Amino acid sequence: MNRKEIWVYLERNQEEIEEVSLEILGKANELGKKSGMPVVGVVLGNDPGDLGNIALKHGADVVIFLKDPLLESYSTEDYTKALFEMIGKRTPEIFLLGATYQGRDLAGRLSARLRTGLTANVVSLDIGEDGYLLSGVPGYGSKVLAEIVCVRNKPQMSTVRPGIFNKTVIPNEAGIVEVVDIDLKDSVSRVKVLSRKVEKHPDLSRAEKVVIAGNGVEGNLDMVARLADILGARLGVSRPIADKGKASRELQVGSTGYSLNAKLVLIFGVSGAEHFLPGIANCQTVISINVDRESGIFEYSDYCIVADASKIIPILLKEGGDR
Amino acid sequence: MRNIIVCIKIVPKAEDMNFDPETRTMKRGGVENQINEADKNAIELSLRIKEKSGGRVVLLSMGPPFFDQYLKIGIAMGADDAILLSDRLFAGADTFATSATLSAAVRKIGDYDLVLCGEETSDGGTGQVPSQLAELLDLPQMLFVSEADIDGNSVKARRTIKGGYETVESGMPAVLSIELGINQPRFPDFRRKRWADKEFSLTVWSASDLGIKPELTGTSGSYTIVKRLTEFSTHQRQRISVAGTVEQQADKIMEILRESR
Ligand SMILES: Cc1cc2nc3c(=O)[nH]c(=O)nc-3n(C[C@H](O)[C@H](O)[C@H](O)COP(=O)(O)OP(=O)(O)OC[C@H]3O[C@@H](n4cnc5c(N)ncnc54)[C@H](O)[C@@H]3O)c2cc1C
Ligand SMILES: Cc1cc2nc3c(=O)[nH]c(=O)nc-3n(C[C@H](O)[C@H](O)[C@H](O)COP(=O)(O)OP(=O)(O)OC[C@H]3O[C@@H](n4cnc5c(N)ncnc54)[C@H](O)[C@@H]3O)c2cc1C
Numbered sequence: 001m002n003r004k005e006i007w008v009y010l011e012r013n014q015e016e017i018e019e020v021s022l023e024i025l026g027k028a029n030e031l032g033k034k035s036g037m038p039v040v041g042v043v044l045g046n047d048p049g050d051l052g053n054i055a056l057k058h059g060a061d062v063v064i065f066l067k068d069p070l071l072e073s074y075s076t077e078d079y080t081k082a083l084f085e086m087i088g089k090r091t092p093e094i095f096l097l098g099a100t101y102q103g104r105d106l107a108g109r110l111s112a113r114l115r116t117g118l119t120a121n122v123v124s125l126d127i128g129e130d131g132y133l134l135s136g137v138p139g140y141g142s143k144v145l146a147e148i149v150c151v152r153n154k155p156q157m158s159t160v161r162p163g164i165f166n167k168t169v170i171p172n173e174a175g176i177v178e179v180v181d182i183d184l185k186d187s188v189s190r191v192k193v194l195s196r197k198v199e200k201h202p203d204l205s206r207a208e209k210v211v212i213a214g215n216g217v218e219g220n221l222d223m224v225a226r227l228a229d230i231l232g233a234r235l236g237v238s239r240p241i242a243d244k245g246k247a248s249r250e251l252q253v254g255s256t257g258y259s260l261n262a263k264l265v266l267i268f269g270v271s272g273a274e275h276f277l278p279g280i281a282n283c284q285t286v287i288s289i290n291v292d293r294e295s296g297i298f299e300y301s302d303y304c305i306v307a308d309a310s311k312i313i314p315i316l317l318k319e320g321g322d323r
Numbered sequence: 324m325r326n327i328i329v330c331i332k333i334v335p336k337a338e339d340m341n342f343d344p345e346t347r348t349m350k351r352g353g354v355e356n357q358i359n360e361a362d363k364n365a366i367e368l369s370l371r372i373k374e375k376s377g378g379r380v381v382l383l384s385m386g387p388p389f390f391d392q393y394l395k396i397g398i399a400m401g402a403d404d405a406i407l408l409s410d411r412l413f414a415g416a417d418t419f420a421t422s423a424t425l426s427a428a429v430r431k432i433g434d435y436d437l438v439l440c441g442e443e444t445s446d447g448g449t450g451q452v453p454s455q456l457a458e459l460l461d462l463p464q465m466l467f468v469s470e471a472d473i474d475g476n477s478v479k480a481r482r483t484i485k486g487g488y489e490t491v492e493s494g495m496p497a498v499l500s501i502e503l504g505i506n507q508p509r510f511p512d513f514r515r516k517r518w519a520d521k522e523f524s525l526t527v528w529s530a531s532d533l534g535i536k537p538e539l540t541g542t543s544g545s546y547t548i549v550k551r552l553t554e555f556s557t558h559q560r561q562r563i564s565v566a567g568t569v570e571q572q573a574d575k576i577m578e579i580l581r582e583s584r
Contacts, residue, residue, distance in 0.1 A: 013485070076454075076464055101484050105466050108454025112419060117546030120418075120449035138555060140337045140446055144349065147550045190463035191493040194479070198487035209583075231580060243504030250486055255448065256503070264583045266576070274337040275445065281557040285583060287576060302561040303579060305572050315573040 005090065006032050007155065009083075009097040009106070010043040010055055010063075012074075017043070017051055019203050020098035020162035022058045027125055027165040028096060029059030035127045037093060040064060042086070044071040044079055052177030059170045063177045068184045074102055075189040080109045082182055087114065092155045094133050096125075099159035107159050117150030118157040121255075123164050132156065141255050141274025142281065163205025163259040163282075201250040202234070204258040209233035209265075212253055212280075215240050216269020216290065217309045221247070224268055227313055230320040236260070236279075238270050253279035268309040272297030324378030324473060326435035327369045330425055330456070331362040331382055331397060333390045334446045342554045349552070358393050361441025361503040368471060368501055369439055370401045370509070376473040379403040381432055385413055385424055388527070395519040399511030406432065410529040413541045418447070420544035422455035427535040428528060429460060436495040437478065442467055442502050450500070457498035465491055466500040 006028050011018040025041060032039045041060035043051050045067065052063040066082050083106075087095070097103040099121045111118035124136030128149070133156040137146045150156040204210070211228035213221055215238060228235040235251055242252040253260060255275040260283050267288045270276060277300055280286055288301040291308050298304040305312070339354040358366075369380045382397045384390055385408040394405040408428055416424065429438055438460070443450035450466075457464035467483040479492045480499060530537055538544060565575045 018485075080458075101467055104450055105454060105464070108418075108451045109458045109464065111451075111546075112422065112455040112458035115419075115546070117417065117419070118449075118451055118455075119547060120447075120451055134550070137449070139448060139552075140335075140340045140349070141448075142555050142557070143337070143340055144342050144552045145555050146552050148547050149550055150547050152546050190497075191465060191491050194490045194492055196484070196487070196489045198484065201486060240504065243502075248487075249483055256443070264580070266580075277557070278555075281555075285579070286560060287579060298562060300557070300560055303563050303565055303575070305565045305576070307569050307572050311569050312573050312576075315570060316576060319573060319577050 004037045005040045005092045006037045007040045007042050007092040007095045008060065009095070009103065010041045010051065011098055011100060011102055012043060012045055012051065015049055017054055018098055018100065019167060019206070020100060020103075020160065022055075022167040023162065023165040024096050024098060024160050025055060025059035026168040026170070027160075029170055031125065031127050032061070035131065038062060040092065042066065042083070044082055046072040048177065048179055056172050056175035056177070057169055058167060061172065061175060063175070065177060065179045067179050067181050070184045070187050073193075075187070076105055076109055076191065077189045078184060078187055079106055080113060081188055082184060083110055084113050085182065086180070087155065095155040095157045097157070097159050099161045103159050107157060111157050114153070114155070116153040116155060116157055118159070119148045119150070120159055122158045122160045125158065125160070133158070138255065138278060142278035143274060161259060163203075163261060199248065199250075201248065204234060204236060204251060204253070205261055207234040207260065208263050210236045210253075210260055210262045212236040212238065212265060212267045212270060213241060214238040214268060214270030218244075218246070218269075220310055220313065223313050223317070226322065227317055227320065230317065230322055231266075233266070238276055255279070267297065267301070268313070270297055271295055272300055324373070324376045324436055326381050326432060327372060327378050327437045327439065328381050328383055328429055328432055328435050329362070329365050329369045329402070330438065330440045330452070331366065331384045331394075332359045332441070332444050333357070333384065333386055333393045334359045334444055337445050342552065344554060347552050356393065358396065359441050359444045361443065361501060363508040364503060364505050365439040365441050365501040366397055366400055366402065367506045367508040369437070371506075372437070372471065372473060378436065381406065383425065383428055383432070384408065385416070385421060391525050394525055395516070395523060396511050398519040398523055399516035400509055401512070401515070404526070406526045406528060408528050408533070410540070412530045412537050415542035415545065416540065417545035417547040418449050418451040419455055419546050420540055420542075422452050422459055423539045423544055424533070424535060425452070425456055426459040427533040429456070431528070431533060438462070438496065438498045440498065440500045442500045453498055453500035460498065463493040463497045464499075465493065465497060467502050468499045469502045469505045471499060
């Protein structure tokens with residue numbers, strides 16, 4: 001007999017599990033309780049380490065570790081193949097992944113192979129009265145939310161936006177980690193990774209205080225970064241600043257960047273475009289500084305300050321105790 | 324170098340779109356359309372590849388007949404050919420049905436080395452089409468690409484991953500999704516635009532031209548259903564205006580910062 005299951009893809013980041021995967025586990029646990037379905041965390045790799053236990057602490061009832069030397073590092077095609085086989089065997093009802101670079105790369109390919117529906121960048125999840133997964137997908141930047149279902153096939157797949165759900169510790173004494181040797185034999189990957197350059201950034205979506213630099217302070221980025229430092233805040237940027245290579249994508253705020261959950265954000269020289277706004281929607285207090293009195297950002301701010309950033313930042317630096 | 328197929332979507336300008344709570348739809352009246360921004364970056368990249376390594380740039384778009392004028396803008400930018408997939412059957416497609424239809428067209432165009440897409444659109448914005456298209460064509464995929472170089476029969480690309488980037492390589496043909504903002508798309512050439520408007524004849528293919536089964540396209544080929552649209556509710560901001568000299572404004576900011584601690 002097949003039990004109905006909710007699967008969550010646990011994205012590995014060396015010896016850790018990505019925050020978003022743990023966030024999803026917490027939400028899946030809630031959906032599992034509501035619908036009577038167990039939550040299964042699925043992780044691929046060669047060395048299970050302590051990953052399984054971490055997932056069991058954050059909402060998984062069971063963890064499946066798909067083990068093969070070829071799965072040590074991520075590749076679209078080998079990961080798709082392994083998951084396709086496993087899904088064929090256990091036929092989960094729902095499969096949730098983080099809307100990260102890797103999660104989106106994998107989910108698109110896998111959903112097409114499975115011939116099933118996939119919803120993107122989901123910001124809300126529920127199970128409807130009819131038992132189907134209801135996912136909320138933002139559109140046009142942040143103007144609308146489309147409630148989408150997949151009734152034609154299983155699993156119902158979604159990628160979930162980081163920073164939306166909360167990671168929670170859910171004690172689970174009875175949880176088990178199943179290690180499944182899948183024996184892929186040869187790699188089917190046609191894409192070779194020649195080199196990789198990554199830096200570790202703490203998760204911007206969980207920062208308490210953020211100072212954001214937009215196009216209007218492109219020439220004063222060092223000053224804004226210095227101010228963030230003095231205020232004990234993290235630096236964030238609008239998309240164009242990251243596009244120009246002046247800051248890492250990991251600092252980008254907005255629909256294709258991070259959603260912040262800060263208590264306070266201080267925004268310099270950002271116009272408030274549709275695709276920027278979802279990034280600050282969940283912040284408690286928003287202070288904006290813009291030279292343009294008519295700037296759209298003011299409509300989404302608690303404190304609106306019409307000023308030239310290059311004039312006000314030096315004063316803030318001084319008041320903040322900068323030498 | 325053989326054909327470089329660039330998939331482009333025509334999208335409404337996001338700032339023009341407004342939700343109508345009465346009808347639960349987006350008001351489209353008076354809305355300006357444009358080539359999706361990331362797709363313009365993909366066109367620009369394809370033209371640079373062509374200038375260096377040869378080949379033909381073919382634009383491919385699925386949508387209603389009025390998209391033709393935007394495809395002509397792409398021709399005026401320097402693309403060699405453009406194909407519009409237009410049929411009532413295609414309406415209401417989710418990303419899978421869109422990818423299925425596009426893949427049939429890519430096969431029909433044939434003789435290609437690269438299929439380029441934008442990373443995501445500004446309306447649906449799922450970013451799902453490139454990888455679904457790659458799967459349906461059984462081709463390697465490289466997503467969120469910011470640089471690409473052709474070297475003989477392979478393509479070397481730089482793609483964004485969490486915390487940084489990777490340099491990757493694969494044989495061709497391959498599907499690439501191009502990051503928004505990686506280059507400055509050239510302006511349409513004025514004379515070429517005039518030529519395109521007068522003499523260029525756009526190819527339009529229907530479902531039967533593609534030989535695709537109707538049940539694989541549009542609403543019937545979709546696996547997802549939009550149950551309803553709701554307005555994205557963000558909480559109302561206070562919008563307190565902080566006036567005074569720049570020093571007074573700075574003092575106020577410091578005060579708010581202290582209070583929020
Ligand atoms: C608010 C909203 C939410 C939606 N959510 C979902 C969802 O969760 N799942 C789902 O399956 N569908 C969804 N859809 C439907 C989806 O937008 C359409 O299927 C659309 O045809 C393609 O998806 P996209 O715009 O997200 O493309 P993306 O995948 O974001 O597009 C990436 C690239 O693919 C190419 N491309 C995309 N469409 C075309 C085209 N018509 N012609 C040529 N090239 C193209 C372009 O190069 C583009 O840059 C949603 C639509 C809306 C309005
Ligand atoms: C599919 C898609 C996804 C996107 N995703 C994102 C995203 O995730 N994040 C994002 O940010 N954008 C995103 N964008 C881009 C977005 O549409 C805007 O282009 C972008 O947000 C604009 O950035 P900005 O406000 O910094 O710059 P601008 O729009 O150029 O605004 C600069 C502002 O600075 C002000 N200014 C100028 N000089 C000064 C000064 N001396 N002092 C104070 N103020 C000054 C100006 O008045 C202006 O308001 C996306 C776009 C698309 C199509």
